[in-house]
Amino acid sequence: MWCVTHASRAPAGPSSPASPAWCPTAGPTSGLTWRTQSFRTTGWWSRSGTSRGTCESHKWPLELFCCADACCVCQDCVTEDHKGHNTVPVVEARGRIERELREKQTDMVKTVTAAENAINKLQLNTVSIEHSVTEVRAVIESQFEELQAVVERAKREVTEILEGEEKQALRQAEGIRVHLEQRCTELKKTQAQMEKLSKNKNDVDFLQEYSEWKKEATDISLPGVSIGLMDRLNSFSRVIVDSTQELCTMVVSSYIEKVKDTCKNDKMGIKTTVQAIVAAKQNMSIPDPVTRDDFLKYAAHVSFDADTAHKFLRLTEENRKVTNTTPWQHPYPDLPERFENWRQVLAAESFYLGRRYFEADISGEGTHIGLTYKSIDRKGNESNSCITGNNFSWCLQWNGRTFSAWHSDVETPLNMEKFTRIGVYVDYTKGLLAFYGVEDTMTLIHEYQAEFLEPLYPAFWLSKKENIVALVAPGEPLRLKSPSPPTSPANGAIVSKMAA
Numbered sequence: 001m002w003c004v005t006h007a008s009r010a011p012a013g014p015s016s017p018a019s020p021a022w023c024p025t026a027g028p029t030s031g032l033t034w035r036t037q038s039f040r041t042t043g044w045w046s047r048s049g050t051s052r053g054t055c056e057s058h059k060w061p062l063e064l065f066c067c068a069d070a071c072c073v074c075q076d077c078v079t080e081d082h083k084g085h086n087t088v089p090v091v092e093a094r095g096r097i098e099r100e101l102r103e104k105q106t107d108m109v110k111t112v113t114a115a116e117n118a119i120n121k122l123q124l125n126t127v128s129i130e131h132s133v134t135e136v137r138a139v140i141e142s143q144f145e146e147l148q149a150v151v152e153r154a155k156r157e158v159t160e161i162l163e164g165e166e167k168q169a170l171r172q173a174e175g176i177r178v179h180l181e182q183r184c185t186e187l188k189k190t191q192a193q194m195e196k197l198s199k200n201k202n203d204v205d206f207l208q209e210y211s212e213w214k215k216e217a218t219d220i221s222l223p224g225v226s227i228g229l230m231d232r233l234n235s236f237s238r239v240i241v242d243s244t245q246e247l248c249t250m251v252v253s254s255y256i257e258k259v260k261d262t263c264k265n266d267k268m269g270i271k272t273t274v275q276a277i278v279a280a281k282q283n284m285s286i287p288d289p290v291t292r293d294d295f296l297k298y299a300a301h302v303s304f305d306a307d308t309a310h311k312f313l314r315l316t317e318e319n320r321k322v323t324n325t326t327p328w329q330h331p332y333p334d335l336p337e338r339f340e341n342w343r344q345v346l347a348a349e350s351f352y353l354g355r356r357y358f359e360a361d362i363s364g365e366g367t368h369i370g371l372t373y374k375s376i377d378r379k380g381n382e383s384n385s386c387i388t389g390n391n392f393s394w395c396l397q398w399n400g401r402t403f404s405a406w407h408s409d410v411e412t413p414l415n416m417e418k419f420t421r422i423g424v425y426v427d428y429t430k431g432l433l434a435f436y437g438v439e440d441t442m443t444l445i446h447e448y449q450a451e452f453l454e455p456l457y458p459a460f461w462l463s464k465k466e467n468i469v470a471l472v473a474p475g476e477p478l479r480l481k482s483p484s485p486p487t488s489p490a491n492g493a494i495v496s497k498m499a500a
Helices: 033-042 090-198 203-216 229-266 274-282 292-296
Strands: 064-066 071-073 087-089 313-316 321-324 344-346 355-363 367-372 393-398 403-407 410-414 421-427 432-438 442-449 457-462 468-472
Touching: 064 090, 087 090, 090 203, 090 229, 292 421, 321 457, 355 367, 367 421, 367 468, 393 442, 393 457, 403 442, 410 442, 457 468
Parallel strands: none
Antiparallel strands: 064 071, 064 087, 313 321, 321 468, 344 457, 355 421, 355 468, 367 393, 367 457, 393 403, 403 410, 421 432, 432 442
């Protein structure tokens, strides 16, 4: 082996008493122990990469690198444990790995640059969105002002029509009244003549006067007076009411429904270029995960966000375990992010682009686990403030007997036995969210297909006392064994689809 101080080879061989470290001036020493340990971890001792460690088994310098097992070996290892493996000198291996490292560094620089560019674009988009929305709001204001002006004009014109009808009806009534008053005067005059005639005692005079009066007597009939104004006004009112209802229906269909359809069809969201730059190379023809080991490749470290936890929820184990302690409240500060009515808590981490996976141990009836947007209402008591009751939350419920899937306030019962550990897998790009029962086998409980528009936050609703959710570290062994499907070799088992 080599002396670090004198840069000379020690005379000792595999059985030399100078092993594990020898120096002509210092003699046996443990000064190389830390370097040997460092080498076991990194493959090299010094920063220059020129000093090498010693094989613990054979005491020869580690001068070769096994490509199959990715470790440094000595000349005797090649004939034993690493027999038949492809080996190269450590200097050559370092050169290869340094080239690989430089490539990864280049990719990382590109990734960081892409992320920074995306952040800058999002900041610019924020200004652009505000400006664009202001312009559209101005259009809305002007158009609805014009609509209001049209409505006001129609109101004035209809009112003028009604007032015109009123004036005409009043003139008609006045004319008839004057005519009737004249006729009444004439009739009274005739009545007086008839009264005078009836008092004539002379028969001859009576007959002659009556004959003359009869020739000159005016018509005593009266014109018929029919007041049908109310019928006409009722018809007028019906026209106004029916027309208004038609216009209201037309406004709803022309404005609200069309605008909603436009927003739905045009997908007026923010597009980012991070996905195209980063994922194009990494996700090219990558197969879907099948075994638990496959899923753990995308494992994320998840913890609860204490600022969102309802006051009946207690966080422990470094915010990786939550328990419903109803009716005991916890002295959390009042924050806008905190859930006020629903006993819910969000994770501090979010998922956006690519694939992510995490596991949680659940217990207690009424435990819900899922994903939602950060924009979920924290203070409301309506169903849309719960992860079961809106169209941007997807969750799985264990009610003590069976599982149910919840989305948009719609429950889908699932014929599935109990699992104590739930795995949650997200492929953001594909719009896939799947829940798995995690045991020796991976059992698909339910999956959603959706179009995600915002980053997804793991969300949990503990609806009953003593409900517990514990976030587990990636690959952590199962604590409890559930009555599950037949088992097979650990972690390498194939996913069994029992529900979808």
